Amino acid sequence: MSDVAERVKKIVVEHLGVEAAQVKEDAKFIDDLGADSLDTVELVMAFEEEFSIEIPDDAAEKIQTVGDAISFITSNAKS
């Protein structure tokens, strides 16, 4: 779990160019971290690659916070 959280946060920091301290689990990608709609698509793509999973569009739409991403990946990751 903590491993997934760390990897997710690292991707968010790298992709959005935000400070690690800002990337709290309740932080919303768009409202709190300054992502635009394309950024959210790209984050999902990056998560898919990092964790070798497929995130379907309807699930991706529900991933709005860092915590949403961590919990989806934790319950769907193979590795």
Add this chain to the structure above:
Amino acid sequence: MFDLSGKAALVTGASGGIGGAIARMLHKQGAIVTLSGTRADALEQLKGTMGERAHVVAAKMDDAADIERLAKEAEAAMGGKLDILVNNAGITRDNISMRMKDEEWEKVLQVNLTGTFRLIRATMRGMMKRRFGRVINITSIVGVTGNPGQANYAAAKAGLIGMSKSLAQELASRNITVNCIAPGFIATPMTDVLTDEQKKGILGRVPADRLGTPEEIAAGVVYLASDEAAYVTGQTLHINGGMAMI
């Protein structure tokens, strides 16, 4: 200028007069090229004249699954990338509107507009990841001026222009440009069948007083595909000998 060495390009409708010229000119500028279309034998023949850096993936643009497969196979053939997408595939089913059947309308929209959208959507992901893309949609003068007997074709071609402007705005921040080229009357096997009288009628409306060549369209594609055209997006380049000035 306009060096495309190392760039990977997919051209649909490459077995046609304009598509073939586009593929040849992109290839001549150094690009790796995948030729697509419905006639595999014609595509293989074109590939044979090009030598290395050319691939063939036949596909039907009215088949959603086939379009997905085309995107995947073209990327795989070109070493896992696709930088330049030229949507040139198109069909006509001309008829005056009073007599136009639903299937004539739908088929033209499906291939010319829906198929193009699907292929762009299928290739966009890789372009976004690589932070580079050039999408060039071949529309038509008819999409801007209209043409009697071509309500379906004109609607699809006008649709391409509106779609391209929307995609251009969505993707500009990722260094992906989306533009259209609108040919006027171009000398191809499609226009060869016109009678001298028909040609004379057409030329009466063309200040340049001649048909355009496929190479004159291809040159526009090369420009829009180049690094030099990075700041051009959402535009329609009209290549028509002055037939319409918009």
